[in-house]
Amino acid sequence: MARIKTNKNVSKKELILRKAAALFRERGFAGSTMRELADLVGVEAPSLYNHIGSKSELLQAICFQVADLFNRHLEEVKQSPLGYSKKLEEIIRFHIHMMQASFDEVFVANHEWKQLPAPLFAEYLDQRRNYEAILTGWLEEGIRKKEFKKLNPRLTILTILSALRGLESLFRNKKNISSTELENNLITQLLHGINK
Amino acid sequence: MARIKTNKNVSKKELILRKAAALFRERGFAGSTMRELADLVGVEAPSLYNHIGSKSELLQAICFQVADLFNRHLEEVKQSPLGYSKKLEEIIRFHIHMMQASFDEVFVANHEWKQLPAPLFAEYLDQRRNYEAILTGWLEEGIRKKEFKKLNPRLTILTILSALRGLESLFRNKKNISSTELENNLITQLLHGINK
DNA sequence: CCTACCGATCGGTAGG
DNA sequence: CCTACCGATCGGTAGG
Numbered sequence: 001m002a003r004i005k006t007n008k009n010v011s012k013k014e015l016i017l018r019k020a021a022a023l024f025r026e027r028g029f030a031g032s033t034m035r036e037l038a039d040l041v042g043v044e045a046p047s048l049y050n051h052i053g054s055k056s057e058l059l060q061a062i063c064f065q066v067a068d069l070f071n072r073h074l075e076e077v078k079q080s081p082l083g084y085s086k087k088l089e090e091i092i093r094f095h096i097h098m099m100q101a102s103f104d105e106v107f108v109a110n111h112e113w114k115q116l117p118a119p120l121f122a123e124y125l126d127q128r129r130n131y132e133a134i135l136t137g138w139l140e141e142g143i144r145k146k147e148f149k150k151l152n153p154r155l156t157i158l159t160i161l162s163a164l165r166g167l168e169s170l171f172r173n174k175k176n177i178s179s180t181e182l183e184n185n186l187i188t189q190l191l192h193g194i195n196k
Numbered sequence: 197m198a199r200i201k202t203n204k205n206v207s208k209k210e211l212i213l214r215k216a217a218a219l220f221r222e223r224g225f226a227g228s229t230m231r232e233l234a235d236l237v238g239v240e241a242p243s244l245y246n247h248i249g250s251k252s253e254l255l256q257a258i259c260f261q262v263a264d265l266f267n268r269h270l271e272e273v274k275q276s277p278l279g280y281s282k283k284l285e286e287i288i289r290f291h292i293h294m295m296q297a298s299f300d301e302v303f304v305a306n307h308e309w310k311q312l313p314a315p316l317f318a319e320y321l322d323q324r325r326n327y328e329a330i331l332t333g334w335l336e337e338g339i340r341k342k343e344f345k346k347l348n349p350r351l352t353i354l355t356i357l358s359a360l361r362g363l364e365s366l367f368r369n370k371k372n373i374s375s376t377e378l379e380n381n382l383i384t385q386l387l388h389g390i391n392k
Numbered sequence: 393c394c395t396a397c398c399g400a401t402c403g404g405t406a407g408g
Numbered sequence: 409c410c411t412a413c414c415g416a417t418c419g420g421t422a423g424g
Contacts (some may be wrong), residue, residue, distance in 0.1 A: 166358020
């Protein structure tokens with residue numbers, strides 16, 4: 001009986017988290033109210049606090065769950081035997097898949113992490129910088145091995161990540177563009193260029 | 197005397213607008229308060245309302261001033277005799293210049309326009325879509341004339357614009373990277389590709 | 393441009 | 409999970 005109660009609470013908390021991600025994406029974290037969230041969940045606002053600690057705890061859970069998935073994937077690719085261009089291809093593919101699988105969560109993590117309370121803000125920023133630094137290292141190595149043109153590595157990685165973040169506007173409109181076309185288009189454009 | 201008074205009001209209003217852009221960029225529109233803005237301007241909160249009508253009027257002014265500059269430049273490039281690849285180069289250069297000249301305002305226009313009140317939201321969205329549609333048209337024409345590879349035109353333009361928007365994170369950190377290096381790097385990467 | 397203050401709404405708590 | 413309600417804070421107004 002105690003176990004059943006726990007399971008029920010967990011699934012309700014997950015429902016709250018999913019609805020929070022959808023709400024925060026639409027209205028932003030600061031622009032969202034716990035009353036709106038309660039409406040989406042189907043309870044009164046004070047009842048939310050039987051399942052969660054605070055509004056910002058929701059943001060925290062969303063941001064770090066997303067970050068964990070990206071970090072874990074990065075570690076896998078890092079330890080693979082692929083060349084640097086292929087490694088970047090893998091990263092591009094994974095960002096597209098994440099956006100399709102968890103659009104609201106990825107969007108909120110990308111846009112609202114700045115609203116995290118002070119210590120978590122710094123921690124999240126660290127993880128982000130680490131992610132970028134590893135990709136930048138790949139580009140530097142790839143330039144040394146003549147795999148890439150001589151470009152500013154950090155700027156180039158930043159541009160790729162920005163382009164991937166921008167896919168959000170596609171998923172928001174629920175455009176029916178296939179995952180394969182997306183991947184192929186972005187890999188061609190970002191790695192091989194659009195000029196003939 | 198009436199003229200002097202008017203000039204004074206105009207310059208105070210411009211000060212408020214500049215400070216509002218800086219504040220909205222840092223905290224977001226919903227996360228910013230008129231008390232914080234008043235502190236930045238150096239008056240009490242109610243005094244702001246001698247110069248402005250409302251908080252959302254500030255957002256409106258910032259967003260549409262930025263949009264006007266981009267639209268005017270687009271029109272110039274559209275009527276130029278340049279080829280499509282060179283036209284896109286001009287757009288890339290202008291986005292970089294705008295970001296350098298008016299970082300706060302461009303950032304706010306890009307991120308907070310969704311908070312515009314209903315009729316203005318739709319108007320802004322229209323202008324944005326028109327901007328994207330014209331660039332997409334160039335890409336379609338360029339593909340037909342074998343200037344570009346066969347790519348999804350809308351997706352390709354969206355990717356370029358996303359990459360340009362992402363430059364924000366560079367200017368936020370006040371990185372001392374030259375305008376010329378930025379332009380060259382982005383044009384190479386986005387038009388010619390990074391692979392050797 | 394200020395002081396004083398408004399109605400509304402916020403995140404969250406008490407108590408059952 | 410609800411009703412009742414809190415202190416704080418919000419955008420904005422009145423009046424001088």
